[in-house]
Structure formats: C-alpha cells, structure tokens
Amino acid sequence: xxxxxALSVSLALAATAMPLHAQDDNLGTNPENNNQxxxxxVFGDSLVDAGNLNFVDPSRAPASLGYFDGRFxxxxxxxxxxxxxxxxxxxxxxxxGGTNFAWGGARATTTSPVPDLTEQLGAYGAYxxxxxxVDPTGLYVLNFGGNDIFAAAGSGAPTGFGSDTEFLxxxxxxxxxxxxxLSDLGATNFLITGFPNAAPGxxxxxxxxxxxxxxxxxxxxxxxSTNINFFSYLDFFGRLSADPTQFGLxxxxxxxxPCLQAxxxxxxxxxxxxxxxxxxxxxxxxxxxxxxxxxxxxAAVPEPATWLMMLIGFGMVGAGMRRRKPAQVTYAFS
Numbered sequence: 579x580x581x582x583x584a585l586s587v588s589l590a591l592a593a594t595a596m597p598l599h600a601q602d603d604n605l606g607t608n609p610e611n612n613n614q615x616x617x618x619x620v621f622g623d624s625l626v627d628a629g630n631l632n633f634v635d636p637s638r639a640p641a642s643l644g645y646f647d648g649r650f651x652x653x654x655x656x657x658x659x660x661x662x663x664x665x666x667x668x669x670x671x672x673x674x675g676g677t678n679f680a681w682g683g684a685r686a687t688t689t690s691p692v693p694d695l696t697e698q699l700g701a702y703g704a705y706x707x708x709x710x711x712v713d714p715t716g717l718y719v720l721n722f723g724g725n726d727i728f729a730a731a732g733s734g735a736p737t738g739f740g741s742d743t744e745f746l747x748x749x750x751x752x753x754x755x756x757x758x759x760l761s762d763l764g765a766t767n768f769l770i771t772g773f774p775n776a777a778p779g780x781x782x783x784x785x786x787x788x789x790x791x792x793x794x795x796x797x798x799x800x801x802x803s804t805n806i807n808f809f810s811y812l813d814f815f816g817r818l819s820a821d822p823t824q825f826g827l828x829x830x831x832x833x834x835x836p837c838l839q840a841x842x843x844x845x846x847x848x849x850x851x852x853x854x855x856x857x858x859x860x861x862x863x864x865x866x867x868x869x870x871x872x873x874x875x876x877a878a879v880p881e882p883a884t885w886l887m888m889l890i891g892f893g894m895v896g897a898g899m900r901r902r903k904p905a906q907v908t909y910a911f912s
Contacts, residue, residue: 613807614878615717615767617677618661620669621698621756622721624650624682624856625774626657629671631682631692638682644843644852646859650682651852652837652844653859657719659866664877672701677710686722686749689729689736695722695752699759712764715878722753723773723787730787731780746787749773754794757806761798767805769873770795774811784812807873814868818850818861825864 620626624639629648632639639645646653648671657678658668670676679698688694693701706712726749730742739745757768773787788810795806817824822831828848836854837846846858857865869875 613767613805613873613875615664615715615875616878617713617716618657618664618669618719619716620657620678620680620719620721621695622680622719623684623725625724626655626678626719626721627680627682628658628669628676628678630673630680633671633673644838646844650856651859651862652846654862656862656866656869659863660869660875664875672705677705680721683725684722685725685729686753687726687745689738690725695756699756714764714766716765717767717769717875718760718765719769720753720756721771723749724776727773727776727780727783727787730783731776742783743786746783747790750787750790750794753791754798757795758798758800761800761804766801766803769807769809769869772808772810772812775815781812788812809869809872814865818864825867827860827864
C-alpha cells in the first residue's frame with residue numbers, strides 16, 4: 579500500500595533538477611558550480627548500456643531490428659552524447675575495455691538476472707584491482723530505477739520483500755549507498771538520475787521512490803568537495819509531454835506508437851519511444867541538451883601553471899632524448 583504522497587512529492591519536485599552539494603548537507607545549491615570533468619564512468623540500466631548485454635547475448639538490442647551499436651535505441655544515448663562533446667568519443671562498454679558498466683535490465687536492488695548496481699560496483703572494483711584508477715575529477719553517472727519500478731508495479735510485492743514500499747526503500751538505499759561507496763574511493767563529481775515514470779499508471783511508484791532517494795542522499799556522509807548533480811526524469815518527462823518543441827522535438831510528438839511498431843526505424847523522427855520501453859535517440863538528444871543546460875559539464879583543462887610545467891617537462895624530455903639512446907617509457911595518467 580502506498581503512503582500518502584502529497585507533501586513528500588512537493589518536497590521531491592522542489593529538490594529536483596539542481597546540483598546538490600555535500601557542503602550544504604547534500605541538498606544545497608551553488609550558483610558558481612563549475613562542472614569541469616576529465617572522464618566519464620557510467621553505471622546503470624538499458625537507458626545507458628553501451629553494449630554489455632548485447633556483447634554476451636546478441637539477441638538483445640540486435641542491429642537487425644534497428645538497435646544501434648548495442649544500445650537499446652536507434653542511436654547514441656545521452657551519456658554517449660555527453661562523452662562525444664567532452665572527449666570526442668562515445669562511452670565504451672566495460673566488457674569491451676571501457677568504463678561504462680551499465681547493463682540492460684539492471685536494477686538498484688540486487689534482484690535481476692543481470693549485474694545490478696551492487697554487482698556493477700563490484701565490476702568497477704575489479705577494474706581498479708586490474709590497474710584502473712579512480713579519477714577524482716571524472717564524472718560518475720548513475721542511472722537506475724526504471725526496472726525497479728517495473729518490479730514494484732507488478733502483481734504483489736517483489737519476491738523476498740514484504741511490500742512494494744519495502745522494495746522501493748531498498749532500491750533508494752542501494753542507489754544512495756553507491757554514491758557513498760564511490761565517494762569513499764575518491765570520486766567527487768556525480769550525475770544522478772531519479773526514478774523514471776516507467777509506464778503509464780506507475781508514476782505513484784516513481785514518486786514514492788524519488789522521495790526515498792532524495793532523503794537517503796541527504797543523509798550521506800560525503801566530503802565537502804562532493805558535487806551531486808541530480809536530474810529528475812519525472813520533471814523532464816513532464817516538461818517534455820507538455821511542450822516537446824522546447825526540446826527541439828515536433829509539437830505532435832507521437833507518445834503512443836513506438837517507432838519500431840510504426841516501421842520508421844532507424845530515423846524515428848516524431849516518435850517518443852523506440853520499442854515501447856526505451857526512448858528514441860531523438861529523445862536522448864533532448865535529455866542530453868537538458869542535462870547540459872542545467873549542469874553545464876565541460877572538459878577539464880590544465881591550469882596555466884600546469885600547462886607551464888608540462889611544457890617545461892616536454893622540453894626536458896626532448897633535450898634528454900637528444901643526449902641518449904631511445905628508451906621505453908611508460909606513463910600512467912590518473
């Protein structure tokens with residue numbers, strides 16, 4: 579049974595779509611926020627899976643049906659678009675050597691057949707143990723919740739839980755706990771997406787879970803330098819449905835018929851959903867643009883003093899190379 583949500587929903591929506599900062603008990607704002615990042619690491623579900631599930635099961639998101647390069651849509655997702663803008667390349671699935679650990683079907687709770695949030699963090703731990711490093715100025719994206727909402731909205735409480743509320747509380751706790759885990763490892767810059775409205779008639783579950791998530795985040799014990807950029811899908815999709823044109827989409831955007839069903843793939847112009855579950859690449863473009871308008875992520879560049887030291891260093895290396903035989907040098911950048 580869902581709790582009364584009127585007051586809680588108002589609090590949740592008031593706190594959405596804004597940067598949250600540890601120095602303000604994780605729930606403040608900073609008008610001088612400067613989101614310069616040096617890399618992107620992604621954890622999440624099919625909205626941001628760069629091909630991990632397709633890698634192990636090519637029947638999932640197959641190119642033959644119009645899915646693009648292992649993604650669950652007809653083009654790059656919003657994390658790819660952000661990575662392309664900042665660093666010139668899309669994200670790469672972790673199974674293919676990249677730092678996108680997302681899996682289609684993943685949940686914030688550890689209750690699905692694929693690597694869920696906790697298991698993705700475990701994969702990241704293995705990456706670190708294998709020589710990877712935590713980038714303190716990198717952006718850590720966490721995009722979970724849709725599959726948990728699907729589970730909560732099903733008949734009866736999810737297996738192993740006494741109620742849907744207990745399940746959603748666990749999802750929110752795990753979600754916020756992942757921020758704490760990554761922060762303890764040295765991550766300082768986060769993009770966190772709230773629980774999406776997974777399907778018509780399920781918004782009550784999404785709102786309830788979003789309230790729990792914001793509450794859990796406010797109780798984290800993070801370093802004062804931690805920057806949490808919280809993006810609410812509920813807010814975004816509400817604004818999108820009210821006026822698609824503000825995101826560069828047609829006024830008559832089709833919210834009812836999936837692009838695949840209409841036989842319009844791979845173009846999908848004018849369609850909200852690609853396959854009945856996942857948004858089209860055009861909506862991902864709108865997502866990316868809205869995230870950028872709110873948070874303004876940019877690629878980190880060295881400070882002038884750092885540039886000077888680098889130039890001096892390059893000069894010394896050049897002089898040394900002229901004086902001695904070539905040698906093999908290994909550089910590690912963190």
